[in-house]
Amino acid sequence: MTVMEQRGAYRPAPPPAWRPRTDPAPLLPDPEPYRVLGTGAAADADPGLLRTLYARLVTGRRYNAQATALTKQGRLAVYPSSTGQEACEIAAALALEDRDWLFPSYRDTLAVVARGVDPVQALTLLRGDWHTGYDPYEHRVAPLSTPLATQLPHAVGLAHAARLTGDDVVALAMVGDGGTSEGDFHEALNFAAVQRAPVVFLVQNNGFAISVPLAKQTAAPSLAHKAVGYGMPGRLVDGNDAVAVHQVLSDAVRHARAGGGPTLVEAITYRIEAHTNADDATRYRGDEEVAAWRRHDPIDLLERELTARGLLDEEGVRAAREDAETMAADLRARMNQDPELDPMDLFAHVYAEPTPQLLEQRAQLRAELAAEAEGAQR
């Protein structure tokens, strides 16, 4: 038989059967972000929840304004404002039970405060101190994370460990759109999905990573679509609709607690202020874009709904603003007090066993401080 005849006779065996490991269709996000406010669905929303969200959003916005003012007075080193993103911040905190954990990024001070952390303590790190200022165990809030996305594997680790020990807590981790390009994002989502860890990932897509717009960050149809590649559901929500964000996150928390595994939620929102007080946003975006987002303001959306349902009147608006002013006055007064600082703290908590060099430097500083104090007395 010739080679050609042999080839003609060759019939390859069919490959082993292949099927997708999970049906991707239920994991896909809806084509449009989920909305409640301004749609018929809002009629079902609990009046108590609407009022609480409103009061917290108004106070949250005032907190952002006050903290930004404190940077100008040199009382705060840096403040990444979440003005325009208050709905995500507050809904994230309210979607959790007391026993759950929040893993925030540096922009999420409002969520941290909404969890119960003292408003001044929550600013300790941003004031320039070396520690977070609050006890993470008291309100189950991890430290505000400045290195992008590092809080995500931490959240997954905590959630996975809790599940192994039969503790039914859920971890909710917050990250920005830029953070989704980090390796930690990939590792956290992959591990969480494989282990079915009880975690909810909330991406606040506020359009920018400092000056980098989303189009330069990803070619994916949406950030929520990334979930499908890991085998978890991806959900898209209007991040300025506090009721919608609260519903989507609450569903994801319930799903995680019931053993259903993680969910990736992408909230479409906008960063109204610059990245921080050290940034000039006019260098990379136009006023019209900002103005368009101001017309889709999270507080206005909620206020319109409450007013239309007869749940809020002028007196209610005034009361919410007064409460916010009281909070701001207290924040101002306490932030204007000089904290008692001990320069020797520089050497504490660096190593369990200080190095000889550190011991030497510590002795030198102690001697200098003593000499200075002596000089001041004379």
Ligand SMILES: Cc1ncc(C[n+]2csc(CCOP(=O)(O)OP(=O)(O)O)c2C)c(N)n1
């Ligand atoms: C690992 C790491 N790389 C770079 C930075 C510098 N950095 C600080 S904020 C930021 C942009 C992050 O944007 P995004 O994740 O969208 O969050 P947003 O600030 O918009 O809330 C960058 C690159 C950092 N903090 N950590």
